[in-house]
Amino acid sequence: MKDFVVRPIGVIRSDLKDPADAPKQGALTEQEAEVVVDPAFLAALDGLERRMAPAGGAVTGDGPHRKSGKIIVLCWLHGADRGRLRVHPRDQEELPERGVFSTRSPHRPNPVSLHTVTLLSIEGNVLRVRGMDAIDGTPVVDIKPHSPELDG
Amino acid sequence: MKDFVVRPIGVIRSDLKDPADAPKQGALTEQEAEVVVDPAFLAALDGLERRMAPAGGAVTGDGPHRKSGKIIVLCWLHGADRGRLRVHPRDQEELPERGVFSTRSPHRPNPVSLHTVTLLSIEGNVLRVRGMDAIDGTPVVDIKPHSPELDG
Numbered sequence: 001m002k003d004f005v006v007r008p009i010g011v012i013r014s015d016l017k018d019p020a021d022a023p024k025q026g027a028l029t030e031q032e033a034e035v036v037v038d039p040a041f042l043a044a045l046d047g048l049e050r051r052m053a054p055a056g057g058a059v060t061g062d063g064p065h066r067k068s069g070k071i072i073v074l075c076w077l078h079g080a081d082r083g084r085l086r087v088h089p090r091d092q093e094e095l096p097e098r099g100v101f102s103t104r105s106p107h108r109p110n111p112v113s114l115h116t117v118t119l120l121s122i123e124g125n126v127l128r129v130r131g132m133d134a135i136d137g138t139p140v141v142d143i144k145p146h147s148p149e150l151d152g
Numbered sequence: 153m154k155d156f157v158v159r160p161i162g163v164i165r166s167d168l169k170d171p172a173d174a175p176k177q178g179a180l181t182e183q184e185a186e187v188v189v190d191p192a193f194l195a196a197l198d199g200l201e202r203r204m205a206p207a208g209g210a211v212t213g214d215g216p217h218r219k220s221g222k223i224i225v226l227c228w229l230h231g232a233d234r235g236r237l238r239v240h241p242r243d244q245e246e247l248p249e250r251g252v253f254s255t256r257s258p259h260r261p262n263p264v265s266l267h268t269v270t271l272l273s274i275e276g277n278v279l280r281v282r283g284m285d286a287i288d289g290t291p292v293v294d295i296k297p298h299s300p301e302l303d304g
Contacts, residue, residue: 047254101295102199
């Protein structure tokens with residue numbers, strides 16, 4: 001099969017500086033961070049402000065138009081071990097190893113991570129989000145609106 | 153920023169043969185399809201059988217261990233236009249154009265798609281899933297367990 005080239009469209013800015021500080025996969029976090037989008041892609045952000053979390057965090061609308069105030073940020077975990085096919089879940093050595101596709105481990109053949117985060121504000125090319133566990137400097141691959149119907 | 157290389161780990165096999173047949177982004181589908189994983193990654197599937205949808209589709213467990221019977225399949229939409237930054241939502245020309253990051257359009261700088269699908273069965277390297285709107289031949293990039301807490 002053919003390979004494809006990912007060109008990052010932005011980067012994470014966060015107080016989380018070290019992979020050891022990041023919450024383990026599967027853990028929820030309230031960590032706030034910035035998604036700094038390459039200005040070349042500014043036009044692609046147009047309309048995302050509709051996805052901003054309303055004050056108080058209430059969900060608005062219903063059915064397919066229900067808005068959760070959340071977006072999905074896809075990152076490339078450049079420090080991952082792409083050759084690892086089995087891991088101890090949550091890095092707990094007492095748990096038996098399992099295939100990486102049955103875990104949310106960063107170590108996997110294509111280390112694309114999913115972050116469903118609350119969109120707090122947009123200023124120019126900078127998105128402020130809550131619930132981001134990627135560390136500072138992580139390349140961003142894509143941004144999508146979260147849909148409770150499609151993704152929930 | 154540095155580029156990265158995606159190496160597909162499998163391919164979609166589906167009766168949906170043409171992009172024009174695929175449901176529009178944002179539409180739910182009951183389409184069944186197969187995720188055929190490259191046998192080189194067989195070990196990475198170990199444990200995924202725990203994610204299989206129980207008969208009747210009931211959700212089991214609770215809290216962080218709640219299981220939805222769903223997995224997330226990430227694909228690379230190789231037919232996408234990577235230079236397109238704005239689109240008419242759902243291809244409806246009467247709707248004003250918006251930035252691709254505020255839509256689920258396949259056209260985006262890095263055309264990684266998310267498919268939250270029900271896992272029906274696993275036989276060797278072949279996963280049978282329901283709710284897959286990617287067309288036949290679409291390269292698969294990653295497979296993750298779906299977590300109602302992280303992704304909902």
